[in-house]
Amino acid sequence: MWYFNSPNIVYGEDALDFLENIVGSKCFVVTDKNIQDLGYLKILTDKLEKLGKKYDVFNEVEPDPKEEVVLKAKESCLSYKPDLIIALGGGSVIDTAKCVWAIYEFPEFGIDDLHIFNNDLYELGNKAKLIAIPTTSGTGADATYAAVVSRYNDGVWQKLIQAHRGLVPIYSILDPIFPTGMTPNLTLDTGMDVLAHSMEAMIANGRNEFSNALATKAIELVFTYLPIAYKDGKNKEARDYLHQAATMAGLAFGNANVHIGHTTGHCLGAVFQTPHGRCVGLMLKYVTQYCLNNPDKDDPSTEIYSKLAKQLGWAKWDDDDIKAANIVIERIKELFNKVGFPEKIQDLGISREQLEKNLDSLVNLCFQDASGSMSPRLPSKADFENIYRYAHEGKDIDF
Amino acid sequence: MKILTKEWLDAFGKAINDNPTYSEAASWWEGNMLCVIEPSGPLDREVRFFLGLYHGECTGVKLVEEGEEVDVEFTLSGPYDNWVKIAKKELDTIQGVMSGKLRLVGNMAKLMRATRAAQEIVNSLQNVETEFL
Numbered sequence: 001m002w003y004f005n006s007p008n009i010v011y012g013e014d015a016l017d018f019l020e021n022i023v024g025s026k027c028f029v030v031t032d033k034n035i036q037d038l039g040y041l042k043i044l045t046d047k048l049e050k051l052g053k054k055y056d057v058f059n060e061v062e063p064d065p066k067e068e069v070v071l072k073a074k075e076s077c078l079s080y081k082p083d084l085i086i087a088l089g090g091g092s093v094i095d096t097a098k099c100v101w102a103i104y105e106f107p108e109f110g111i112d113d114l115h116i117f118n119n120d121l122y123e124l125g126n127k128a129k130l131i132a133i134p135t136t137s138g139t140g141a142d143a144t145y146a147a148v149v150s151r152y153n154d155g156v157w158q159k160l161i162q163a164h165r166g167l168v169p170i171y172s173i174l175d176p177i178f179p180t181g182m183t184p185n186l187t188l189d190t191g192m193d194v195l196a197h198s199m200e201a202m203i204a205n206g207r208n209e210f211s212n213a214l215a216t217k218a219i220e221l222v223f224t225y226l227p228i229a230y231k232d233g234k235n236k237e238a239r240d241y242l243h244q245a246a247t248m249a250g251l252a253f254g255n256a257n258v259h260i261g262h263t264t265g266h267c268l269g270a271v272f273q274t275p276h277g278r279c280v281g282l283m284l285k286y287v288t289q290y291c292l293n294n295p296d297k298d299d300p301s302t303e304i305y306s307k308l309a310k311q312l313g314w315a316k317w318d319d320d321d322i323k324a325a326n327i328v329i330e331r332i333k334e335l336f337n338k339v340g341f342p343e344k345i346q347d348l349g350i351s352r353e354q355l356e357k358n359l360d361s362l363v364n365l366c367f368q369d370a371s372g373s374m375s376p377r378l379p380s381k382a383d384f385e386n387i388y389r390y391a392h393e394g395k396d397i398d399f
Numbered sequence: 400m401k402i403l404t405k406e407w408l409d410a411f412g413k414a415i416n417d418n419p420t421y422s423e424a425a426s427w428w429e430g431n432m433l434c435v436i437e438p439s440g441p442l443d444r445e446v447r448f449f450l451g452l453y454h455g456e457c458t459g460v461k462l463v464e465e466g467e468e469v470d471v472e473f474t475l476s477g478p479y480d481n482w483v484k485i486a487k488k489e490l491d492t493i494q495g496v497m498s499g500k501l502r503l504v505g506n507m508a509k510l511m512r513a514t515r516a517a518q519e520i521v522n523s524l525q526n527v528e529t530e531f532l
Binding site for chain 1: 425
């Protein structure tokens with residue numbers, strides 16, 4: 001027995017109009033000031049007013065949402081008593097809204113209670129439905145059951161990854177009007193996050209037929225439309241498909257997990273304060289090579305990536321699996337070159353000395369990152385160190 | 400070695416300490432564990448065993464007698480048949496808990512940072528010659 005969790009998904013031009021069909025009259029909107037300044041909040045509130053729905057806005061979410069902000073939003077939500085909670089924004093906003101939704105339903109819960117073994121969370125949705133409206137095309141947070149919240153503990157900011165299948169939003173509304181305003185660099189970083197989610201989900205330990213189908217399509221869409229959206233952010237078709245790809249990838253990794261690309265990327269980002277999508281995108285080809293080099297012949301990664309290359313028309317159906325799987329690596333390199341994405345850690349402005357000085361911390365963090373255990377090949381301490389070293393120099397992984 | 404005997408448990412503790420990757424992955428870990436194997440299939444009585452785990456080392460193992468209290472931070476319980484699936488790597492420990500095949504009591508936030516360490520404990524078991532019931 002296993003599961004596949006998904007929100008109800010409404011997508012395409014004018015998807016926002018679907019709000020009319022969702023029963024509920026009192027909306028608690030969770031967002032951030034940037035979304036407000038960009039005019040996106042007004043698009044939503046104009047729609048709500050037109051539909052005769054009342055609303056209250058909490059706009060204090062910041063990147064890497066802090067526990068106290070989540071609890072403040074919870075208090076506002078409890079006093080407003082909505083029957084709909086709407087998250088309008090990127091991953092931080094959606095993660096905040098997931099936590100608020102859960103604690104609104106169960107006011108006695110704290111953040112620590114939002115964990116995978118808390119079966120009460122399957123009952124979410126009695127007081128309010130959660131609607132996620134992503135404004136970026138990357139995190140897939142609208143389709144996953146995890147929420148990342150930062151807590152200050154013993155002098156350091158700790159990222160708590162809270163997760164439960166009940167935290168999947170009831171609706172995900174993918175209206176391409178929102179990502180059209182993304183800058184080229186944000187388009188690139190978030191697009192590479194989509195690619196990393198999909199590629200990792202295909203071979204992660206939770207992989208399944210549902211997740212692989214979605215990951216394959218998301219990869220195809222990223223390769224087709226990311227270069228177009230990067231060059232021409234107003235291209236509606238490219239924006240629409242990339243927005244869909246982000247949610248497909250969210251469904252894929254939300255149900256299959258990510259693995260050491262995200263482990264090494266998370267830790268790199270945490271130590272050197274580098275954007276998430278840039279880090280996980282950069283690490284992708286290195287960890288993919290590492291998995292393809294697995295001496296354990298029972299690891300199906302080579303076969304899975306070979307099939308991917310053949311399905312996408314990158315390899316011939318009679319190519320052997322090793323050759324075909326390695327074409328995937330070549331295609332990733334070509335995509336990076338095409339859009340000017342950083343290929344090695346030194347491209348992020350991190351010197352070898354800085355890397356070596358922080359290597360122990362990086363590897364210790366890697367061992368404490370839950371995604372690391374989902375890899376088909378489990379790195380030792382020395383392997384983690386060498387993956388970082390090779391990625392710093394831009395060398396192909398040969399171990 | 401017959402599973403759930405003192406000899407088997409001692410070998411399990413030694414295998415954890417002989418696994419260098421467990422030592423690396425759990426270098427930060429502090430928290431003893433009680434494993435409760437409930438009757439199912441060929442097991443007709445409850446068996447409990449203690450794993451002392453501190454900073455990447457298995458500091459001690461012992462079978463826990465009925466009624467005996469032990470100081471642990473985590474308790475992992477489930478039917479024998481599901482433990483066998485874990486031991487044979489047919490079922491991932493975390494997936495086992497998520498799907499209700501095993502039950503866990505303890506600090507979940509801490510445990511979620513230790514999924515790799517938990518995996519290495521199971522990997523260590525692969526090096527113990529185990530005769531199942």
